[in-house]
Amino acid sequence: MKKNDSMKKLHGLRPVLMLMITQGFSALGSAMTSFALIIWAYGQTGSALNTALLSVCSYVPYILMSIFAGALSDRWDKKKTMLACDAMAAGTTLCILLLLGSGRLKIGHLYVINAVNGLMNTVQRPAADVAITLITPKELYQQASAARSMTNSVVDLLSPVLATALLAGVGLQAVIAVDLCTFALAFVSLALLIPIPKAHKREEKTPVLRLAGEGLRFLRDHAGVLHLILLFAGINLIASMYNAALPAMVLSVPGGGERALAAVSTVTGVATLLGGVLAAIMPRPKSRIRAIVFSLLLSMSTENFCLAFGRSLPVWCLGAVLGWIAIPYMNANLDPVMRTSIPVEMQGRVYACRNALQFFTIPLGYFLGGVLVDRVFEPLMAAKSSGLLTALFGSGKGSGASMLFALIGIGGVAVVGLFALDREIWKLDKE
Secondary structure (H helix, E strand, O other): OHHHHHHHHHHHHHHHHHHHHHHHHHHHHHHHHHHHHHHHHHHHHOOHHHHHHHHHHHHHHHHHHHHHHHHHHHHOOHHHHHHHHHHHHHHHHHHHHHHHHOOOOOHHHHHHHHHHHHHHHHHHHHHHHHHHHHHOOHHHHHHHHHHHHHHHHHHHHHHHHHHHHHHHHOOHHHHHHHHHHHHHHHHHHHHHOOOOOOOOOOOOOOOHHHHHHHHHHHHHHOHHHHHHHHHHHHHHHHHHHHHHHHHHHHOOOOOOOHHHHHHHHHHHHHHHHHHHHHHHHOOOOOOHHHHHHHHHHHHHOOHHHHHHHOOOHHHHHHHHHHHHOOHHHHHHHHHHHHHHHOOHHHHHHHHHHHHHHHHOHHHHHHHHHHHHHHHHHHHHHHOOOOOHHHHHHOOOOOHHHHHHHHHHHHHHHHHHHHHOOOHHHHHHHHO
16 A cells, blocks of 8 residues: 555656756756856956855846746746746856857856846746646645755755866866756756646736736735745845855865865755755654744754864865755745645746745845955954954954854854744644
8 A cells, every 4th residue: 555655656746756857957067057157256356255246146137027027927838938948048058158168258247147047047937836836746745845855955966076077177168068968958858748737827918017916915915924935035145145155265265175165065965965865755744834943943053153163174064964954854844835825826926026035135145245255254364363263263265254154153043043933934834
């Protein structure tokens, strides 16, 4: 009986697994390119802020246009939308390859290209979220979310290793060429092999502003969903500051460098992969909200402090394990809460509003992280030749980023603790 149940679950997940695996290959190529370009940009400028601005340019158009794009996503065919956005992203990657081959690639080009990609993600992400809902049986939402986390984990695990190997052995052009090949595989698979049913279609003449307004009104009328989104807006602020500071510290401090950054990223992938496996086999918790809160608390209270006070690669890797192993379990519980709280015909516009509210803090965090490292904490630590701060965070380039990790660790714990007291979020368990 159990074997039959497992086979039924696997059969029910087959379309979404095929989508995740093929899109995962494309994401692997894109992640390799992103990792390689971060190393390239930091090598060109030596600035945490200039490197962080790559991500800022990706997120700003995404946030500004999300609400309207979600309304359009509800109206448009999901598969065609995803294919069109993927094709445009591949075109921008090809532009990078051509500029690099002609010796004219500048960091300013990457800012523009990342902005275009961010605009494409604005439309693609809500379409992909709804597509997963449409092809996944409701009772398998947790397993589908865990599978998605595992796919992302494999990407996190392999992309730094493969990108570093190709960079050292062949060069940046090879990394970008692999990215284009993985895109082709995912594009053909989605176009020919993965059926995505039609969602309930709204009247075509409904104004886009009205559709967008419906998403905002839904959040206004469902305080628990809104407050949960605001929790993750705070978490994203902390996480993006972490992402801005990580290359500046690991690439600069003694015992660091490109291989150390690749090692930390790889261990992060291993931890999330293991966490994804655990999330897939664990039963539904009695309280999904409690699972979300405690997973976030573990993440915020460990890795940032290991990076702040650690002086060696093993300590940084330990922090990566503690910081990321519970994140797939958190996502595996967050995803069903959102999908069951929002009607499927509303999900595109509500997810788009969620994206605008939840992700607007990401470019802010990247910008703040870059500014604080370059303009505040690095100069502060450079002026200290001894004392308590030097004893805690070291000296020389990278010590200012270490100090920032300690502060964002404290901030992360405070954000989780504040929202853990919010009664509206806990009501989602009963709903």
